[in-house]
Amino acid sequence: MVNAAIASLENRLKAEASALGFAACGIAPAADDPVRAERLERWLGEGEHGTMEWMETRLHHRRGPQSLWPQARSVIALGMSYAPADDPRNLEAHPDRGRISVYAQGGDYHDVVKRNLKALARWLVAEVPGAEVKVFVDTAPVMEKPLGQAAGIGWQGKHTNLVSRTHGSWLFLGAIYTTLDLAPDGTHADRCGSCDACQTACPTNAFPAPYRLDARRCVSYLTIEHKGPVPEEFREPLGNRIYGCDDCLAACPWNSFAKAAQANRAFLPRAELTAPxxxxxxxxxxxxxxxxxxxxxxxxxxxxxxxxxxxxxxxxxxxxxxxxxxxxxxxxxxxxxxxxxxxxxxxxx
Missing domain, CATH: 1.25.10 (Leucine-rich Repeat Variant)
Structure with missing residues (x-):
């Protein structure tokens, strides 16, 4: 395809992504990034992933897109907004109620995001016969957050999650790998500056340094991934958080630009899960x-x-x-x- 045809395809791709409910869409090269791979290896080597052994067992695939699929040439990074209508920290004032992370109060995002990723992938193959694609949502050895930054849809903030200037910290991420050579959008600049709101908001001091998370101290890890008794030092700081934690996300000032995610009805909270x-x-x-x-x-x-x-x-x-x-x-x-x-x-x- 000539450059004009590629540009037209990319514009139509992003329009189709928007029609399918994706709030953010960007393109990145599929080449492995040795810097990202080295950071991941160091994090795993220091044991800060806790008992999430699955991150080690497929480390070779996590080094980058082409380590997982050598034929890949481009990555389409996508995000769906699940911005809440209210600050999820408000429930702290009601200790007889359990606090469930915003992302888990509605339908399972894995199903919703993957269904729409597949629809977008089918559209792309129909537009360019012969193109090959693979879709990923969270459960595969794919580093969605750094890929999202490389594709320009946001940057990996000091809380290690992706932050968008438009959608704040509230994006479900997915990716489509393709054999097509698409023009990359460019890496998003880091906009955290000197802010440390997410760091100071953490109830268990899970951030030993900016941009670094010790999962073993993270409330989300302790309430979801950790099996057996939670270490006593963390039990009181858990407060009334019973599934996950939104504090570092909710504290981000960029959330002031995010709008409640009304377009994706599957993410609207179920009444019985908002304050059980x-x-x-x-x-x-x-x-x-x-x-x-x-x-x-x-x-x-x-x-x-x-x-x-x-x-x-x-x-x-x-x-x-x-x-x-x-x-x-x-x-x-x-x-x-x-x-x-x-x-x-x-x-x-």
Missing amino acids: RLAELLALDDATFRKVFSGSPIKRIGRDRMVRNCLYAAGNSGDAALVAPVAALLNDPDPAVADAARWAMARLT
Whole structure:
């Protein structure tokens, strides 16, 4: 294709992406970046990924797009906004309620983003017969955040997440790898400046330095990825956060430009997940848990880990009304749940 034809294709591609609900779309080269790869290797070597062994096992694929797919020539980086209508930190003032990260209050983003990525990929192949594509959302060994920066849709902020001048910190990311040679949009400049709002907002001091996250101290890791009892030093700082944490994202000043994500109805919060009562969650058995969280990314952590998290929140609540539901879990078959119940009971009585 001549340059004019490529430019026309890219403009139409971005228009189609917008029609499919993507708030951001940019193009980056598919060549591996040795600097990004070295940073990842150093982070893993220092053990700051905790027990997420899957990040090590496919390290060779995470070095860059062509390490995963040598035929790739371009990366189309995309983002869907899930900006909340209200500051998610407001729920801190209601300790009898559980705080669920904004991204998990609606439908499972993996399904929504991947469905629309596939639609965009089909459109691209129809426009350019013979083009090859692969789509990725979160579960593959793809470094979406640095690729998003390389494609110009934002920059990787001091909290290590992507930040957009238009959408703040609230973007679900996906990528399409293609054999097409598309013109890159250029890397986005870092706009964090001297701001450290995300660093100081972290309740567990999970940032040993700007642009560096120690996952072992991160509330999202502790409540979602970590199995077994949470170390005691982190239980009180968890507050009433029972699934993930939005504090470092919500603190970012660039969010003042973000608008609530009304276009993607699948991301609108379910009423029962915006401010769930701890007493009700503590009573969940496995069957009820699976029913309540059907279609939600929360379902993957299982009943035991969710109830464990809710017990820490109950222990932090100071609410005597939670003594009875906590007591009912003192002899729970799951050791981590029983341990959390004993800790919560000691705090409440």
